[in-house]
Amino acid sequence: MSAPAGIPAATYARRRRQLMRMAGPDAILVLPAAPERVRSRDTHYPYRQDSDLWYLTGFEEPDAVLVLVPGRAHGESLLFCRERDPEREAWDGPRAGPEGAVDALGMDDAYPIDDLDEILPGLLEGRTRVYYHFGRDTEFDLKLIGWLNRVRAQVRLGAQPPHEFLELGHLLDEMRLFKSREELRLMKRAARISVEAHAAAMRAVRPGMHEYELQAELERVFRRHDAVPAYESIVGAGANGCVLHYRANRARLADGDLVLIDAGAEYRGYAADITRTFPANGRFGPEQRALHELVLAAHAAAIGQARPGVPYAALHDAAAAVLTEGLVRLGLLKGRPARLLADGDYKRFYPHKTGHWLGLDVHDVGDYRIDGESRLLEPGMVFTIEPGLYVPPDARGVPAAWRGIGIRIEDDVAITRDGHEVLTAGLPRSAEEIEAFMAGR
Ligand code: GLY
Ligand code: MN
Ligand code: MN
Numbered sequence: 091m092s093a094p095a096g097i098p099a100a101t102y103a104r105r106r107r108q109l110m111r112m113a114g115p116d117a118i119l120v121l122p123a124a125p126e127r128v129r130s131r132d133t134h135y136p137y138r139q140d141s142d143l144w145y146l147t148g149f150e151e152p153d154a155v156l157v158l159v160p161g162r163a164h165g166e167s168l169l170f171c172r173e174r175d176p177e178r179e180a181w182d183g184p185r186a187g188p189e190g191a192v193d194a195l196g197m198d199d200a201y202p203i204d205d206l207d208e209i210l211p212g213l214l215e216g217r218t219r220v221y222y223h224f225g226r227d228t229e230f231d232l233k234l235i236g237w238l239n240r241v242r243a244q245v246r247l248g249a250q251p252p253h254e255f256l257e258l259g260h261l262l263d264e265m266r267l268f269k270s271r272e273e274l275r276l277m278k279r280a281a282r283i284s285v286e287a288h289a290a291a292m293r294a295v296r297p298g299m300h301e302y303e304l305q306a307e308l309e310r311v312f313r314r315h316d317a318v319p320a321y322e323s324i325v326g327a328g329a330n331g332c333v334l335h336y337r338a339n340r341a342r343l344a345d346g347d348l349v350l351i352d353a354g355a356e357y358r359g360y361a362a363d364i365t366r367t368f369p370a371n372g373r374f375g376p377e378q379r380a381l382h383e384l385v386l387a388a389h390a391a392a393i394g395q396a397r398p399g400v401p402y403a404a405l406h407d408a409a410a411a412v413l414t415e416g417l418v419r420l421g422l423l424k425g426r427p428a429r430l431l432a433d434g435d436y437k438r439f440y441p442h443k444t445g446h447w448l449g450l451d452v453h454d455v456g457d458y459r460i461d462g463e464s465r466l467l468e469p470g471m472v473f474t475i476e477p478g479l480y481v482p483p484d485a486r487g488v489p490a491a492w493r494g495i496g497i498r499i500e501d502d503v504a505i506t507r508d509g510h511e512v513l514t515a516g517l518p519r520s521a522e523e524i525e526a527f528m529a530g531r
Contacts, residue, residue, distance in 0.1 A: 091286075093279070099196040100196065102195065105145065106167050111160070114219070116219060117221055118220055119158040119220075120155065120221070121142055121146065122227060125229070141450035145266055151185060153203050155169070155203065169200040169201075170209075171187070171191050173187055211241050220252045221258040222256075223257070267456030276360045277448070277513060279358075280361060284312075285515075289517060290311050292368055294307045295528075297344060305325045309323065318356050319355065320361035323352070325339045327341050327343040328343075331349070331350030331367060343370040345371050348495065350367045352365040360449060366499065366517065367385075367496070369525075369528075381420075385413075386519065387412050392408050392477060397505065413436050414436045439479050440478060448473055475500065
């Protein structure tokens, strides 16, 4: 697999300009880096940059703040970041430093992060509106309030503090929802790595293995391609497949178990999100096959709606209708399908929605509804399609043969001008394809 080009500095600069244009000339936008989080004493969780800051700069370091000041004569795009420090860099690796940030990221200006406290009140002064993501990082929220109060304290001396506070996501989420060609290239790469990882797990699986051994197969492939898990890999054998956010990944695979794997790579910040459910021994049992075929039919019905102009909610509605009708046919639900669908009875076996936006965050930003109505699909939107059925081991009134089966089929789809493209194509999906793939290992 050849690596696609990264996002060039000029693209980040264009995004910043577009955001500033939307915010207007009297606004200021403040975007802090994600804080580092302690895992245990002096060791940290792997650092992951805040997606918004990443989207606007590509800057990977913690301890940074991007400030956008539209129309400011002495520079609009300002980055506060850590200074160079040979001693710290010998321990933690290189830093860009303010000078490096200006050169590499195309900032108008950059300052040491330690000067933020001194400089930010002056930048806030005279601006009417502050765009910021309140509540994401409460420590930073308090700092911002402190800087605002410093401006307010100067009112009698003629200072003009901002008086409107707006949710940054209102502007930025809409930008991030529509993926450019450059972004789609990176998302396809994340998808291809994830397809290869799932295929490796399907190839490796044998009854008697442990869930974590399959997790190791997946994540070995991620790392081999310079990717990391976009979220904690879910590997659930047997009834563990019914636990939607299962993450113990410690059980042994019994002969006759299905294995549900929900795992995706993050490549250059962009996530893939794939689920496959396959038999540990290579052959589906009759009830497992019947439910798998039903989930596949729901998946096909949802994908059949994926084109511009269709309401996003139509995909879930199509999947739910197929699942309800099938559950009645199999005897797992009793009653008239239309009635059961209207009452949402399928939720007993299908408690989640059929997908979500996908991008820099696995559950990516962007509104699903506009003015109370499901929004219409448009080219550049990327989302998952992931119907499932879960019959818990203790499900009452259900014949024993169905109990403990959990199945989900999840792919990543981009809306194109005239339809859609499945980014995660090429991985066996149907029971037949999976059995043929496993027989040929
Ligand atoms: N892996 C999280 C999800 O499928 O939404
Ligand atoms: Mn998903
Ligand atoms: Mn998933």
